[in-house]
């Protein structure tokens with residue numbers, strides 16, 4: 001199952017030490033996993049999910065992909081790129097109304113050839129089945145990818161990412177104690193949770209919640225648990241997960257999805273000016289801020305090895321030029 005994918009990216013992504021930042025936080029050794037370098041129209045974590053999702057779409061002889069997100073959705077931009085590579089048509093259902101000027105991810109999705117539908121208050125795929133029916137009435141065969149690419153197939157991308165990390169840790173003779181990352185639609189978290197179990201990854205996951213809204217009436221913890229339960233059956237994982245096993249840090253999402261505050265802006269400057277690495281304003285900046293806050297408040301034991309999993313998203317930075325200048 002792990003090999004049942006369509007190659008779209010550059011793997012393994014680099015695992016590097018952030019040596020200048022580690023000096024600033026002398027109690028910790030800080031590392032970064034560079035999924036901002038996965039390729040697929042400027043990188044990001046969705047490349048991993050799309051390798052499995054696009055394979056399934058091709059196996060089912062579909063010719064059209066439908067997916068959804070916010071106007072600055074990285075998932076939608078990367079889906080548009082994946083469709084271009086695989087020769088599939090791409091329809092994107094994006095929240096809000098058509099802006100006068102396209103920028104950031106929206107601009108890239110359009111350049112990549114996606115057909116864009118603006119869906120007002122719906123940004124999580126509520127209109128997917130309706131569009132599928134309409135397109136199939138005119139002869140298309142559609143494959144609907146859920147919001148964020150977060151179903152079991154998409155989560156497989158992060159089961160295999162756990163394997164990739166485990167191999168890098170063995171090769172670099174390194175132990176990582178804690179892994180911080182942004183969690184929003186749950187696929188990455190579910191995949192890493194399963195992969196950690198399957199490949200005996202000896203690190204604690206610290207997912208930082210980005211979006212406080214529910215998804216289809218479920219909390220993010222419930223979404224992740226459902227995906228993990230499906231995965232334990234399909235992958236024969238011998239562990240019964242409970243809701244209490246699904247950790248999620250809710251301390252940093254109170255301003256709401258896509259709202260950029262001084263916290264995100266400071267996190268972007270801190271990593272950019274110490275290490276020359278750029279974060280995105282919506283996901284990775286919030287997660288990185290959360291991680292630094294944990295370290296500043298010494299909520300992690302001294303001498304721990306910390307990994308920040310950079311999940312990409314750079315194009316959205318241009319949408320927030322006013323806040324960031």
Ligand SMILES: Cc1ncc(COP(=O)(O)O)c(C=O)c1O
Nearest residue numbers: 074184185186187188283311313
């Ligand atoms: C840059 C970035 N980081 C993290 C995430 C969160 O991943 P997931 O949706 O699997 O929780 C996303 C999802 O859109 C993203 O675009």
